[in-house]
Amino acid sequence: EVQLVESGGGVVRPGGSLRLSCAASGFTFDDYGMSWVRQAPGKGLEWVSAINWNGAYTHYADSVRGRFTISRDNAKNSLYLQMHSLRAEDTALYYCARVLVFSTSQGYYFDYWGQGTLVTVSS
Amino acid sequence: DIQMTQSPSSLSASIGDRVTITCRASQGISNSLAWYQQKPGKAPKLLLSAASRLESGVPSRFSGRTSGTDYTLTISSLQPEDFATYYCQQYYSTPQTFGQGTKVEIK
Numbered sequence: 001e002v003q004l005v006e007s008g009g010g011v012v013r014p015g016g017s018l019r020l021s022c023a024a025s026g027f028t029f030d031d032y033g034m035s036w037v038r039q040a041p042g043k044g045l046e047w048v049s050a051i052n053w054n055g056a057y058t059h060y061a062d063s064v065r066g067r068f069t070i071s072r073d074n075a076k077n078s079l080y081l082q083m084h085s086l087r088a089e090d091t092a093l094y095y096c097a098r099v100l101v102f103s104t105s106q107g108y109y110f111d112y113w114g115q116g117t118l119v120t121v122s123s
Numbered sequence: 124d125i126q127m128t129q130s131p132s133s134l135s136a137s138i139g140d141r142v143t144i145t146c147r148a149s150q151g152i153s154n155s156l157a158w159y160q161q162k163p164g165k166a167p168k169l170l171l172s173a174a175s176r177l178e179s180g181v182p183s184r185f186s187g188r189t190s191g192t193d194y195t196l197t198i199s200s201l202q203p204e205d206f207a208t209y210y211c212q213q214y215y216s217t218p219q220t221f222g223q224g225t226k227v228e229i230k
Contacts, residue, residue, distance in 0.1 A: 045159075045167065045210055045221040061218050095166060107214035109157040111178070113166035 002026040004096045004114030011120045016086050020117055022079040022096030030054065030074040033102025035110060036081050038092035038119075048094070049081065052102045064090075086121045093118050125149050125213050129222030135230040142198040144225045146211035154189055155215035158196045161224075162207045170209075171196070201227070 008020040022034070035050035049070040050059045058070050069082040079096055094117050097110035126149035136142050146156065154174040159167040169178050174194055175187040184199040198205055206229055211222040 044224045045212070047219050047221070059217055100172075107155065107217045107219035109169070109172055109212060109214045109219065110167075111169050113168070115166050 002098065002112045004098065004112060006094065006096050006114045006117035009094065009117030009119045011122060012086055013123050014087060014121055016121070017082070017084045018086065018119060020081040020083070020094055020096075020119070022114060024077045024079065024096075024098075027098070029072075029077040033099035033108065034072060034079045035097045035099050035108075036070065036079075037095045037097050037110065037113075038090075039095070039116070040089075040092045043092075046092075050099055050102065050108065051079070052104075057102070057104055083119070086119075088121050091119060091121045124218055125152060125216060125220055127211055127213055127220050127222040129211055129225055131225060132223060133226040133228060135228045136201050137230045138201055138203060140201045140230075142201050142205075142227060144196045144209055144211075144227075146194045146196075146222045148192045148194070148213055148215075151192060152213045152215035155213055156187075156189075156194045157212045157214060158185075158187060159210045159212065160205075160207045161210065167210065198227075 003025045005023045012018050033052045036048040038048050051070045067085045071080045096114040098112040099108045100111045128147045156174045158171045161167045170181050171187045174189045186197050188195045208224045208226045210224050
């Protein structure tokens with residue numbers, strides 16, 4: 001059974017940093033690209049970032065490029081999101097999601113999702 | 124970025140009703156469209172990909188169709204477990220973008 005378990009969320013002040021983690025199990029982690037998708041309270045879904053199977057390719061939404069860094073450790077079956085210069089508008093539930101087919105030439109969709117970890121940016 | 128306009132934003136329906144949700148893409152996306160279901164407090168669940176391909180384990184009352192740049196999700200006979208919010212997502216190009224969601228409520 002595919003499982004994705006996020007952690008690392010919390011309350012942080014504007015301008016602060018936070019590192020999210022996602023522990024994967026139930027599938028061969030390094031066969032898949034992975035992604036982060038967020039959902040602000042009471043709002044819709046917004047794709048944030050994605051990484052291919054070996055970390056050679058990373059993609060970012062314009063809203064986070066230059067502030068967030070996605071990475072992975074295949075030996076630990078783990079995905080990460082390092083977030084810097086956090087803003088109030090980054091407040092959201094952050095989901096880790098598996099990318100069925102990672103592409104560098106077009107978009108992709110997500111076949112499994114974790115339960116999310118909540119990031120609150122507030123003074 | 125490709126904009127996905129989803130309608131309606133909410134609807135009320137009864138058990139057994141036929142329900143249709145529409146997503147309109149701002150440009151052609153060649154059936155590169157996925158539908159997700161999200162129940163309160165839960166993660167989204169993939170229902171269909173490639174506009175009409177039902178994912179394993181998803182009931183056959185869910186179906187998807189394409190008409191030009193309009194994509195529809197139909198639930199043929201609404202069941203109690205179908206009350207949720209539904210999102211479309213295009214993956215024709217990056218950044219992949221989602222519709223605003225349609226909340227299906229009990230009448």
